Amino acid sequence: MLFNFLYCGDNMEYIIRELKKEEYILLRDFLYEAIYVQEGQNMPPKSVVDLPELSVYISGFGKSRCDKALAAELNGKVIGIVWCRIMNDFGHIDNETPSLAMSLYKEYRGRKIGTALLLSMIRWIKKSGYKAISLSVQKENYAVRMYKKAGFKTVRETSEEFIMLKNFE
Numbered sequence: 001m002l003f004n005f006l007y008c009g010d011n012m013e014y015i016i017r018e019l020k021k022e023e024y025i026l027l028r029d030f031l032y033e034a035i036y037v038q039e040g041q042n043m044p045p046k047s048v049v050d051l052p053e054l055s056v057y058i059s060g061f062g063k064s065r066c067d068k069a070l071a072a073e074l075n076g077k078v079i080g081i082v083w084c085r086i087m088n089d090f091g092h093i094d095n096e097t098p099s100l101a102m103s104l105y106k107e108y109r110g111r112k113i114g115t116a117l118l119l120s121m122i123r124w125i126k127k128s129g130y131k132a133i134s135l136s137v138q139k140e141n142y143a144v145r146m147y148k149k150a151g152f153k154t155v156r157e158t159s160e161e162f163i164m165l166k167n168f169e
Helices: 026-033 046-050 113-127 143-149
Strands: 004-009 012-018 068-074 077-085 099-104 132-138 153-157 161-167
Touching: 012 113, 026 046, 026 077, 026 099, 068 113, 077 113, 099 113, 113 132, 113 143, 132 143
Parallel strands: 099 132
Antiparallel strands: 004 012, 012 068, 068 077, 077 099, 132 161, 153 161
16 A cells, blocks of 8 residues: 655645655664653663664564554655554554554654654554554653544553553454
8 A cells, every 4th residue: 555645734744655665774763763751861872772672663674564654754854654563562462463653853743743644554554454553652751642532542551651552443
């Protein structure tokens, strides 16, 4: 399925499209951008994405038919990515449910680009025949509201995060 949608808003036009195979290398940077750090705390070193619990999100991406990624592009630059795959990650539900990850560069957050990316991925996953999609999000992350608005429900929680699921049935 080919995605290529033009969005207008907040005095800018951006495109949501499939992430190209040669752009998969960007997933490492966006995985790092997806790390939630509380206000006033320092980001960990970039090498943190090489830890097994994080590298599962990107290692070998594109080798499985369930690996899917969409990019938000502004003026020829990828500014955000949403991707999913079936993996044993923090948001793992079962071996039939893809887990979602997404991030935007900080300067593009709060402009509804993340919402457009998320809703585009939800449509794609649903059309691909999956019954649900899951994710894990820190309880203090402002994105929790966006996920709830998109229909995700908390199915488990830890002291720090929600494991959320959106059913398509």
